[in-house]
Amino acid sequence: REFEFDITDNFSTYKSLHLSLPEDVGEGHFMTLLNCLPNASAIVLPERGQKINIACGWQVNQTVDEALLSDDLDVVEDYLKENFKIFNINCKEFAEQWTQQSFQSTQMVHCNFYHSTKLNALLLGDAAHATVPNIGQGMNTALADAAALNQLLDIHKDNWDHVLPAFSEERVKEGNALTELSFHTFSVDASTMMSIALRQNLHRMLNKILPEWMLEPEPIMAIGKGMKLSTAYNKMVKYGYMAKSRRINQDTKRAYFEKKSGMVQEKKSSWTLNNKLVVAALAAAISVGMTFCRDNGKRL
Numbered sequence: 232r233e234f235e236f237d238i239t240d241n242f243s244t245y246k247s248l249h250l251s252l253p254e255d256v257g258e259g260h261f262m263t264l265l266n267c268l269p270n271a272s273a274i275v276l277p278e279r280g281q282k283i284n285i286a287c288g289w290q291v292n293q294t295v296d297e298a299l300l301s302d303d304l305d306v307v308e309d310y311l312k313e314n315f316k317i318f319n320i321n322c323k324e325f326a327e328q329w330t331q332q333s334f335q336s337t338q339m340v341h342c343n344f345y346h347s348t349k350l351n352a353l354l355l356g357d358a359a360h361a362t363v364p365n366i367g368q369g370m371n372t373a374l375a376d377a378a379a380l381n382q383l384l385d386i387h388k389d390n391w392d393h394v395l396p397a398f399s400e401e402r403v404k405e406g407n408a409l410t411e412l413s414f415h416t417f418s419v420d421a422s423t424m425m426s427i428a429l430r431q432n433l434h435r436m437l438n439k440i441l442p443e444w445m446l447e448p449e450p451i452m453a454i455g456k457g458m459k460l461s462t463a464y465n466k467m468v469k470y471g472y473m474a475k476s477r478r479i480n481q482d483t484k485r486a487y488f489e490k491k492s493g494m495v496q497e498k499k500s501s502w503t504l505n506n507k508l509v510v511a512a513l514a515a516a517i518s519v520g521m522t523f524c525r526d527n528g529k530r531l
Contacts, residue, residue, distance in 0.1 A: 235343040241363040242419055242484050244334040245288025248325060252281045253318045261367055261455075263417075265424060268314050270295045276367050285325075286364055288334070290419050292487045304330050337363045339410045344403055346395035353395060355380065360406030362413045366451060372409045372460065376402055408464035411477075416451060416467060418476045419483045427472060 252258065262275040273287040289295050298310035308326035315322070340361040345354040356373035379401055380394070387393040418424040434449040448456070450463035450470075467473050489495040 234347075235341075237341050238361075239339050239341075241337045241339060241414065242292075242480070242487075243288050243290050244336055245286050246329055246332045246334060247284060247286045248328045248332075249278065250283055250285055250324055250328070251321055252283055253320055255318045256283065263365070263428070264317055265428065266421075267317050268295070268299065268311075271299065274364055274367075276364065285320075292419075292483070302330050337361075339363060339414060341407060341410055342403070344399040345406070346399045348392060348395050351391060351395075353380070353398060355398075355402070359402070360409050362410045365413045365417050366409075366454065368409055368413070368454060368460065372405060375405065404461040405459065408460035411473070412451070412454075412460060412464055412467065415473050415477045415480060418479055420479045423476060423479055427476065430470075430472070 256275075258281070259277045260275065261277065262273075264273040264275060267273050267287070270293045271287060271289045273285050276284040276286075278284050296310065298306050301307055304323075304326045307329050308322045311320070311322040311325055315325075338361055340357065340359065342354060342359055345359050346352065355376035357369070359376070360372065362369050362372075380398055383394045383397050383401070387397065416427065418427060431449055431451065434446070435452060437446055438448055438452075447453075447466075448458075450458065450466040454460060454463050464473075486495075490497065
């Protein structure tokens with residue numbers, strides 16, 4: 232079999248901060264903060280010890296305010312005080328960490344299988360399915376890889392000729408579901424992302440009211456309660472979330488690369504004011520002529 236492997240970036244740049252838990256944010260919350268700052272969004276993950284992790288950044292095709300690019304602590308702190316309104320973060324703590332870091336980018340890894348019987352080798356964890364942190368399941372999936380390998384070794388009594396292909400059969404669908412859900416349940420297009428967020432939040436609200444036999448749990452939330460990634464992916468595809476988002480994400484990334492690399496050049500409009508005036512005059516003349524002919528035709 233031919234081994235297929237690719238690495239793609241997440242089309243964004245960001246900084247990851249470990250901040251004190253704000254007083255108005257409960258422990259254990261996972262949040263997506265769309266436009267928490269102008270043209271910038273954030274993923275918030277819970278941490279132990281009254282801490283949260285905020286990965287804050289923006290898409291590479293967007294422009295942000297100069298203050299976010301500054302290394303001046305006071306400039307960043309003042310900007311946060313003016314613009315970050317979602318909850319009461321410690322702006323000074325945020326600014327201190329922000330100005331001490333370089334911008335980062337996260338890569339995603341996709342493989343069509345995870346083993347080689349010829350080399351007696353196995354891929355798992357980030358080597359098999361490195362991902363973006365959008366759904367907070369990267370480490371969990373790596374641990375699940377290790378647990379699956381341990382179980383397969385027991386089932387096949389340490390016979391690697393059977394363990395290796397069985398591992399790929401069981402884990403490839405989970406690893407690829409991880410990367411697809413992490414990137415394509417979010418959209419680089421703001422209106423599409425808003426639509427997805429509204430639908431997901433409505434689903435979650437209805438889950439609190441309706442029994443499961445009427446409305447099954449929202450898939451992304453269900454992952455945290457034990458649903459397999461491949462099962463969640465299957466449900467998200469059936470709900471119609473994935474296809475549109477994937478198309479928009481891929482088209483946006485491709486268009487950005489084409490313009491940045493010079494493969495496609497934006498045409499400058501050759502329509503001067505004089506051109507537009509001539510066309511308007513011709514249109515007016517044609518309209519008058521048609522009216523004149525119609526009126527004379529009626530008289531005849």
